[in-house]
Amino acid sequence: MLPSPDFSSSGEATSRAEPRLRFDVLTLFPSLFDSFVSESLIGRAVEAGRIAIHRWNIRDWARGRHQQVDDRPFGGGPGMVLMAPPVVEAVEAVRALDPEPGWLIALTPRGRRLDQQRVAQLAEQRRLILICGRYEGFDERIFEILRPELVSIGDYILSGGEVPAMVLIEAVSRLVPGVLGHEQSAQDESFDQTGSLEYPHYTRPREYRGLHVPEVLLGGDHAAIAAWRRSRRQLPPNPDTAVGPLADCSPHRNERPPIHAKPSA
Ligand code: SAM
Numbered sequence: 001m002l003p004s005p006d007f008s009s010s011g012e013a014t015s016r017a018e019p020r021l022r023f024d025v026l027t028l029f030p031s032l033f034d035s036f037v038s039e040s041l042i043g044r045a046v047e048a049g050r051i052a053i054h055r056w057n058i059r060d061w062a063r064g065r066h067q068q069v070d071d072r073p074f075g076g077g078p079g080m081v082l083m084a085p086p087v088v089e090a091v092e093a094v095r096a097l098d099p100e101p102g103w104l105i106a107l108t109p110r111g112r113r114l115d116q117q118r119v120a121q122l123a124e125q126r127r128l129i130l131i132c133g134r135y136e137g138f139d140e141r142i143f144e145i146l147r148p149e150l151v152s153i154g155d156y157i158l159s160g161g162e163v164p165a166m167v168l169i170e171a172v173s174r175l176v177p178g179v180l181g182h183e184q185s186a187q188d189e190s191f192d193q194t195g196s197l198e199y200p201h202y203t204r205p206r207e208y209r210g211l212h213v214p215e216v217l218l219g220g221d222h223a224a225i226a227a228w229r230r231s232r233r234q235l236p237p238n239p240d241t242a243v244g245p246l247a248d249c250s251p252h253r254n255e256r257p258p259i260h261a262k263p264s265a
Pocket of ligand 1: 108137151154159161162
């Protein structure tokens with residue numbers, strides 16, 4: 001029998017209109033998403049019915065008394081591998097729950113690195129189904145059978161796909177109409193259509209520890225403010241390769257703290 005979705009903390013209200021974007025997350029640790037789906041921006045978007053987030057425990061599709069979902073790798077080697085049958089069958093069952101088949105994504109360091117351009121394309125979808133890996137990763141036949149898009153959130157290794165799934169959900173949801181309070185907010189950010197970084201922001205106080213807010217921002221000349229901000233956006237997106245204006249406007253971006261060698265014992 002198909003397990004029922006975890007509506008308790010997804011917060012989806014049945015009385016509201018269809019959410020603009022539905023996420024189905026397949027994971028071995030659904031409760032890792034508890035506060036993520038109920039608090040802050042995502043919590044409010046769920047509450048308002050803009051998005052829906054359903055969590056599914058892959059283990060519910062495991063066979064046998066022990067509900068095994070992982071096993072040792074053929075050919076030897078360390079760790080365990082996520083087995084194909086529970087994952088494939090979970091995806092098939094969850095997919096069939098909605099007439100919209102959705103776009104399937106597996107979170108894996110092998111995937112293409114997520115960027116804002118891809119985020120914007122994903123935000124056009126009506127339904128995204130996300131598979132979170134664990135252990136050493138997925139049995140390859142999961143990819144061969146389901147043909148998901150493989151998505152990485154960066155060139156480093158985490159213990160599971162849950163944090164990457166949250167990264168993707170949050171980045172995508174911000175672009176769903178009505179999720180951000182101010183529609184302009186998403187258009188005026190780093191990595192927008194210009195591909196550049198955001199201009200610096202200031203708020204009160206006007207002076208702090210001898211550092212003053214740039215005069216142009218205080219004068220109320222909107223054209224001058226827009227020009228100043230444009231000039232401050234002429235920055236390459238990668239701080240590691242930044243030269244010129246970036247060094248002037250925010251030197252701290254350009255510096256990585258040195259890693260000191262451990263003092264010998
Ligand atoms: N053995 C795998 C490798 O070398 O590529 C790493 C497996 S990792 C410990 C376990 C799971 O965490 C992955 O299957 C994936 O779902 C998730 N994961 C870890 N790092 C990730 C990243 N940078 N992007 C997306 N998912 C990641």
